[in-house]
Amino acid sequence: xxxxxxxxxxxxxGLATSVCLSAHSIPHVILEREDIxxxxxxxxxxxxxxxxxxxxxxxxPYMPHLADSPTYIPKDMFVKYLDEYVSTFNIQxxxxxxxxxxxxxxxxxxxxILARNMKSGDVEVYVAEFLVIASGENSAKYIPDLPGLYSxxxxxxxxxxxxxGSKYANKDVLVIGCGNSGMEISYDLSTFGAQTSIVIRNPFxxxxxxxxxxxxxxxxxxxxxxxxxxVLLMANIKxxxxxxxxxxxxxxxxxxxxxxxxxxPVIDVGTVEKIKSKEIKVVPGISSINGKKVLLEDGAERxxxxxxxxxxxRSIANEWLKDYEHVLNETGLPKNNFPHHWxxxxxxxxxxxxxxxxxGVSMDAKAIAEDIKRVIDEKNVKVKGPPxxxxxxxxx
Ligand SMILES: Cc1cc2nc3c(=O)[nH]c(=O)nc-3n(C[C@H](O)[C@H](O)[C@H](O)COP(=O)(O)OP(=O)(O)OC[C@H]3O[C@@H](n4cnc5c(N)ncnc54)[C@H](O)[C@@H]3O)c2cc1C
Numbered sequence: 001x002x003x004x005x006x007x008x009x010x011x012x013x014g015l016a017t018s019v020c021l022s023a024h025s026i027p028h029v030i031l032e033r034e035d036i037x038x039x040x041x042x043x044x045x046x047x048x049x050x051x052x053x054x055x056x057x058x059x060x061p062y063m064p065h066l067a068d069s070p071t072y073i074p075k076d077m078f079v080k081y082l083d084e085y086v087s088t089f090n091i092q093x094x095x096x097x098x099x100x101x102x103x104x105x106x107x108x109x110x111x112x113i114l115a116r117n118m119k120s121g122d123v124e125v126y127v128a129e130f131l132v133i134a135s136g137e138n139s140a141k142y143i144p145d146l147p148g149l150y151s152x153x154x155x156x157x158x159x160x161x162x163x164x165g166s167k168y169a170n171k172d173v174l175v176i177g178c179g180n181s182g183m184e185i186s187y188d189l190s191t192f193g194a195q196t197s198i199v200i201r202n203p204f205x206x207x208x209x210x211x212x213x214x215x216x217x218x219x220x221x222x223x224x225x226x227x228x229x230x231v232l233l234m235a236n237i238k239x240x241x242x243x244x245x246x247x248x249x250x251x252x253x254x255x256x257x258x259x260x261x262x263x264x265p266v267i268d269v270g271t272v273e274k275i276k277s278k279e280i281k282v283v284p285g286i287s288s289i290n291g292k293k294v295l296l297e298d299g300a301e302r303x304x305x306x307x308x309x310x311x312x313x314r315s316i317a318n319e320w321l322k323d324y325e326h327v328l329n330e331t332g333l334p335k336n337n338f339p340h341h342w343x344x345x346x347x348x349x350x351x352x353x354x355x356x357x358x359x360g361v362s363m364d365a366k367a368i369a370e371d372i373k374r375v376i377d378e379k380n381v382k383v384k385g386p387p388x389x390x391x392x393x394x395x396x
Contacts, residue, residue: 003029005372006113006128008102008317010037010093012082013134013352013361016060019089020369023062026376029126030091030134031115033098037091038082040138041075044160048188049075051358052180052267054213058358060085061366072209097124102131103322104346111347130372133321133350137333138313144176148289155306159185162308165192171305173197174294176286178204180266182310187271189308190280197281197302200246205254205265206272207235212265215255228253239268245275246282259338262355315353323348342367347375 005021007014010032021028036042051058051073055065058073063085069077085091096118105112111131115124141158143149149156159181165173165188175186175198182198190196207215215231232253242248250257254265274280284297292303315332318324327344328334334341334353341354342364349371351364 003027003126003128004376005029005130005132006031006111006126007132007134008099008113009134009136009139010034010091010095011040011134011136011352012038012060012358013136013365014093014132015082015085015091016361016365017132017134017351017368018091018093019085020061020365021372022089024369024373026369026372029128030093031097031099031113031126032093032095033118035095037086037093038079040136040160041079041082045075046159046162046181046185046188047075047164048184051075051078052209052212052264053216053357053359054209057216059362060358061362063088071213099135099320101320101322104326104348109346130347130349130375132368133317133327133348134352135315135317136313137315137353137355139332140314140316141309142312142314143309144311146286146289151291152289152307153292154304157306157308159308159310160313165189165194168306169193171195172303173306173308174199174283174302174304175308175310177310177312178202178266179310179312180264181312182308183266183271184269185308185310186280187269187274190274196279197283197304198275199285200282201285203248203250204263205232205235205249205257206239206242206247206268207231207254207265208238209267211235211238212267219255224255224259225253227255231255239272242272242275245272246284247272247275258355264355317350317353328353339363343371347372 004026005028007017007028007030010030014030018030054071055069055073059065097115098118099113099115102111102113111128113126117124141160162185168189169192171194173189173194173196175182178198178200186196186198211231211234215227219227257263275282287295287297294302294304318328318330318332326346326348327350334350338354342349349368351368352361354360
């Protein structure tokens, strides 16, 4: 099947890119491996999740959140917003299509994409002038290879399978990973009455939602070191020195780290208070696991009924995209630095891989659609005379 633009993935990035392309009347097709759009939000997010960022930073192009919606939108409300986005703009991804390879054919200057139809098992071939990677920073879960991991006798899950702490009351649960998911899941487990422990090894910043919102607003006008100074001052007043509880701050500030290394601060949902009151125990790293016993780096041995790995995800676009080096590095993330990350060579683009959440998704989608429009117009002017109006929906 031949297409003008092929988008891989129907998460917020794929949906936003689709809408921006339609605004320029550019025909396109979206391939999605699951049976639904926004699968991360619909299938792989825990119940108590609210958007970490204020709503003004979390809307997709052409559809702001309603004025009366809460500042920090709960997951279910965000899913409804996405449902409305899809129906308003009549987005029609092709589901059950898992892209297994994509390569650039120098002969005709087009992308050749192979997708497995997960229902029939057949491999389908697509050809496109432009290819947009919108398969997400979170396309595969990451679990560290700990000694004895698979000897563990209790329940072991990744955070993407975690829904709520309701079934863990009175159980000993270890959460590995102290990013936003790990800290929030620990809070949730403890609220449901689990004896909760969390592994904290690396330094990180703890801030509140309001501090992040303020920082994002003032960073439009002030240099990052001033923003960090203000935010850290507020964080120190609110939380005090947390090092005695095992939480150490990095040397660089939270906004600097986010901008340069993509490392997000932890946005506290109440976990810090529970750590201070010892309702949640902080433990050091793990040396090994044996049956239900976990040997910690300080020599202590503890038994757990369950382990939740909040150890993150990785992009695996570089595994199926054979010519990934036109836009990605070997970790599946953009090879060019922000703000030039979204555009590669050979009509290849990536959306939503800049570690800037939904805010970054929106920026990328608009930039990609405008660039594709420019390339098409230039080509039409050079080769075929005046720009032509490309067909409207349906796309393929
Ligand atoms: C628990 C959690 C909470 C978060 N909270 C926030 C928040 O509050 N604010 C914020 O801005 N961001 C948040 N994020 C980040 C969030 O992932 C992004 O903002 C958003 O989902 C990115 O959209 P995306 O479309 O790029 O990726 P995804 O949502 O991951 O969508 C990618 C899609 O591509 C599909 N896909 C992948 N590989 C293939 C393939 N080979 N073939 C076909 N289809 C494929 C997947 O099935 C998926 O549907 C959160 C992330 C997590 C995990």
